[in-house]
Amino acid sequence: MTPSATAPARTGRARRRRAPAPAPVGVGWSVSGLPSTPDGISFTVRVRGHLDRRIRTLRPRCDLAASCRHQQEKKRKEKDKPLTKWAASLPSPPSRPTLYSLKPLHQQGKAAPPPFSAGSSVPGPLLRRLPPPCRPRSRSAASSAAAPASAPPAGCPVSSFAPRCAARAPAPAAFRPPRAKGPSPISGETLAAVGEGTMASEAEGQWVLMATGRSPTNIAVIKYWGKRDEALILPVNDSISVTLDPDHLSATTTVAVSPSFSADRMWLNGKEISLSGGRFQSCLREIRKRARDFEDEKKGIKIKKEDWEKLHVHIASYNNFPTAAGLASSAAGFACLVFTLGKLMNVKEDYGELSSIARQGSGSACRSIYGGFVKWCMGKKDDGSDSIAVQLADEAHWKDLVIIIAVVSSKQKETSSTSGMRDSVETSPLLQYRAQTVVPSRVLKMEEAIKNHDFESFAKLTCADSNQFHAVCLDTSPPIFYMNDTSHRIIGLVEKWNHSEGCPQVAYTFDAGPNAVLIAWDRKTAALLLQKLLYYFPPQDKDLSSYLVGDKSILSDAGLHSIEDVEALPAPPEMKMHDQKFKGDVSYFICSRLGAGPKAVADESQALLDSVTGIPKGVRL
């Protein structure tokens, strides 16, 4: 079977509106608990499909038509947004990592696991509002309809695409769902469709092919700021980063294809976002271009190279850390998207090429394709084919380093890095000098420092380059301020300590936001650093445990077992400043370390899309 025969035309959605598809026989389901509209009205819609496939009951508690129009309008506006701002368009991160916990909430025992998953899944905040839905038809029934009865074994070695440093990656998982379902009923558009009694194709014999991956975020120690090509995202200088441990900061993405999918769709942290932006389209186009033949004889799925173009994808992505908080969420996100799509579409395992594709999603994403220390070579070619990332050393090369991130509370609305660096290129006289004269020698020195575990040089270069990047931001018209008074205070603390010790203990670096990323040269230093930080930035409430996330064991190393221990901390002797404390100026801390590159996730229970429906787990049909 080739998908070309069964894949719905790309105009499927329009067609659906003209000629509503019949509702499935005998399906009774309800949609409730939807988020309120801006005027504060909730819907309760009950729809029953019958043999004659007409809607028999539709009982809006309010003016449903008007509400649908509102939802459609909202949807339209969201589509019109430039997609390069996908991260920025999301809700602000919470001041504490409650919503964006480092594990999916249900794994923390804070929410019930979503009902559709075979095991656990990773619902976004929105999903959690849904009440337990009606059960869909059982998986066994669904499976028996047209596909192999059992789910594919995890870790099946079909794919040729697996990370170097990771365990052998599992093949994409394929199922034959009983019937292809329409789009998730959670969106306003679907609600409208329901209102019209519309359903998606019912064609028998369809399947969902799926892959899941996890990619780390990275923090540049020699900064990338400024593009020489906006469309291809080609930088004006090389940059070097450290990859953070994905256990603490990473994106998990599940991608799926199915002939039943009527459009490319994406959900980020449980919320559907538009995929129409140039950056997503670039990544999808480039991966599809490199897709290769795929066959799973056992499951009777065969996709030819040229057919990938015709299959729509569903993408679900989830960050285990705050999105758009200046922690390179888009780097992890795009790296994961490209890595996982590559795996799904059986793309040749060429990390350089993958990094080049990820670069077109978000420049710094190319560096998240590897673990450890990574260099993004700016390249010289006009087509950007030589603008790729390479690994300088893996995460085992310099194991001592400990990373503490201070997530700083910010009242200011920040300039997106995309528009910020465009403005810098256009208006900062210092940027070109930095890119052409300062950075090249710094990159060489940094490579040497990393190679030789020379922390003094590493720290000096890291701090100087962070400061110079922010200097260029300030030299932009209008000037860009990413750091605030709290950032300055943290720098002051580190500089004074380093100065008093005679050699650097800690390096600091700040991306396009006020958060401080502090790299301590060993665990003991990190524990001392934490003491100093908590002295000036104590938690607002008594809950020390939620004030430091990630590797919490650093608290014990610092002798901080309770809030009383924090209160008893002595003032750092090297700080001659008045004894002022700044409670509330830091939202929380993350303790992390260097980490590995992207990995395929074999455990199907970790997939974010339902293997039967191809929509995010926990979203009811």
Add this chain to the structure above:
Amino acid sequence: MTPSATAPARTGRARRRRAPAPAPVGVGWSVSGLPSTPDGISFTVRVRGHLDRRIRTLRPRCDLAASCRHQQEKKRKEKDKPLTKWAASLPSPPSRPTLYSLKPLHQQGKAAPPPFSAGSSVPGPLLRRLPPPCRPRSRSAASSAAAPASAPPAGCPVSSFAPRCAARAPAPAAFRPPRAKGPSPISGETLAAVGEGTMASEAEGQWVLMATGRSPTNIAVIKYWGKRDEALILPVNDSISVTLDPDHLSATTTVAVSPSFSADRMWLNGKEISLSGGRFQSCLREIRKRARDFEDEKKGIKIKKEDWEKLHVHIASYNNFPTAAGLASSAAGFACLVFTLGKLMNVKEDYGELSSIARQGSGSACRSIYGGFVKWCMGKKDDGSDSIAVQLADEAHWKDLVIIIAVVSSKQKETSSTSGMRDSVETSPLLQYRAQTVVPSRVLKMEEAIKNHDFESFAKLTCADSNQFHAVCLDTSPPIFYMNDTSHRIIGLVEKWNHSEGCPQVAYTFDAGPNAVLIAWDRKTAALLLQKLLYYFPPQDKDLSSYLVGDKSILSDAGLHSIEDVEALPAPPEMKMHDQKFKGDVSYFICSRLGAGPKAVADESQALLDSVTGIPKGVRL
């Protein structure tokens, strides 16, 4: 009479300690109300001199010896301080301009005029704490002793040194005091001396020759940051400034010489400071080198060129605005010192040369030698003789400009500009590029903009150069942060307004501190700017009048007659930020305009030194 015969040796102070001079016959005086020592103890010392010139009554209310030791220790520490930091060593400015009012307090009716002045004088805050002192011997008696009976007429055209734009300067005033007095009893050292019964020389036939001047401060619109010669203060690039109206921001300085002075001494804002620093010594040396013969036949004073070297000077200086608050107080101070010394010592009226001397006190001081728009040409010679200031246009050239200064509250201790720029030169890779490549073209463009009243170019260059200066500070290791979140907010406000109008309405510039200097292109714009500023930064209390000082009439122009008017201000429509206000983040505003250069002060009542004793008015003998 030549002073060489009567001037005390420079080791006079040391000699005084070894052999206490007798107290004057019949003088009964008390010292009280001195500032408390750190341990909270006040002194009341009563000393009576008798015919036998021994102390008869000394009744300390506490351990006077210990207190004296404390005072001596304090004094010693102050001496050890490098004098280049003279401004920084002063007490922090108040959050409101109560102490440092724009007029001497007694002229505002807030304090009684100091007792020693013939008319009014300009006491520092410390002086006001003193109770009315005992009267010295009457002036008529003093005058009759050895000098002409009457004070010299104000405006006497003896001096060849007068400002170009100013009224013809008065000659130095000369008197023959009855007896030369010892140092001011207000200092701890004097207290110690009193304890030992020490007094200064009593030689008859001495006189005090005096001159007073007033110099404006200036704000650079193309910034000076970085020296190519630390000792001569030679800059790495040209700079351009605007001179502010001395009615609002200026230094007033009185300098005096007398054969009775035993050492060079200086009082800043009423507090004695050391003159031993290299910068003061450079200015004194260079002015003395250029001193010329002086003769006042009427008063019988004749000073030969070579004799100026042998005469000690007393200097009293007073700023009518906060010292060390990032408002270029040292620029006004050194310009005034050099200008007034030049006047006193009959130095040839060569403004370029004077600016070159003032430069050696504080780089930017050279620009305060002129009014209006001033350029400091960096020069090329190693001896710095061509590193002088020139006037581009006087203050009448562009009268429309209105200057509003936001004095921003700062919790941070700031880096002095001297050490800051040294660090920048040593560590910032961007500084040399700025100095050699960016600034030269900006200077040319700025000169054109000023010449053509081209506000758009003027504003864009001013803002860009301020930001670039701060960018270089940030590029320094360790980084220097002069601006804080409030500074950033003010920039955001101006940038958004300028953007919404399509062309600049206001230029902003920040010196080595968080205070914003805002230049509006006319009075109407300034009134609108004030409305926007007061919307976001309302006064903390109900007193609007003390929240805006300088040219208060701008309040009426902005329709702000009371605090209720401020509270009723609408949010600036161009600001899409949330409606947050920042009460308390600005200490107060100053409204000013462009102003003239230094002027000699003819009115002897404005002199800061007593014409009889040569010590600050209001300080008792």
